[in-house]
Amino acid sequence: MALVFAAASAVFAAGLAAQESSRPQETAPVVSAPAASSQTRSARSAGTDAHRFWDQTNDWLFAGVAASRTLDYFSTLNMRRRGRQEILLTNDVVDNHAGFAAIEAAGTATSIGVSYLFHRYGHHKLERWTSVVHIGFTTGGAVRNYSLKTAHPAGSTPP
Numbered sequence: 001m002a003l004v005f006a007a008a009s010a011v012f013a014a015g016l017a018a019q020e021s022s023r024p025q026e027t028a029p030v031v032s033a034p035a036a037s038s039q040t041r042s043a044r045s046a047g048t049d050a051h052r053f054w055d056q057t058n059d060w061l062f063a064g065v066a067a068s069r070t071l072d073y074f075s076t077l078n079m080r081r082r083g084r085q086e087i088l089l090t091n092d093v094v095d096n097h098a099g100f101a102a103i104e105a106a107g108t109a110t111s112i113g114v115s116y117l118f119h120r121y122g123h124h125k126l127e128r129w130t131s132v133v134h135i136g137f138t139t140g141g142a143v144r145n146y147s148l149k150t151a152h153p154a155g156s157t158p159p
Contacts, residue, residue, distance in 0.1 A: 053119045061131035065111050068138035069104045075145035076100070083151035107138075 051057075076086060076094055086094045094100050111134045118127035 051124065053116060057128065058115065058131070061128060061135070062108075062112055062115075064135045065131050065138070066108050068135045068142065069108050071142040072138045072145075073101060073104045075142035079145040079148060082148070083153075084145075084148050085151075 077097070077100075080086065080091065080094055085091060089100075089103070093103065111130060115127045115130045118124070118130060
């Protein structure tokens with residue numbers, strides 16, 4: 001699921017970058033100063049609010065993504081202990097705790113990677129929204145997991 005999201009985001013970013021190339025470029029005066037860094041040049045050409053990738057806002061957003069993935073990990077394990085079935089992954093994957101933790105960590109890393117691709121190509125709003133949407137969906141899934149009723153075996157009556 002995360003790989004599909006990453007691939008779709010990368011294709012979307014490439015399409016947006018292609019749309020931006022059709023804009024007329026501003027001609028900068030030639031100066032004899034040392035060459036500007038590639039980040040400064042890309043920020044100037046994109047015409048958006050440039051920032052470092054590891055700024056305070058992204059630090060908090062990435063911490064939020066990691067926290068929501070951690071919440072999802074524990075809510076899914078809780079759901080499995082209560083007899084419910086996982087719908088996005090197989091139960092065998094979720095029941096392998098180390099493997100499931102690695103999948104959650106990979107989801108966090110993928111989100112950061114997609115954000116970096118958006119940052120690299122000057123799509124700073126999409127860079128931030130990637131984390132916001134990821135936090136929202138993952139937290140929503142965790143809340144759903146905790147909200148599900150405990151599955152009772154056939155033939156038993158709930159208290």
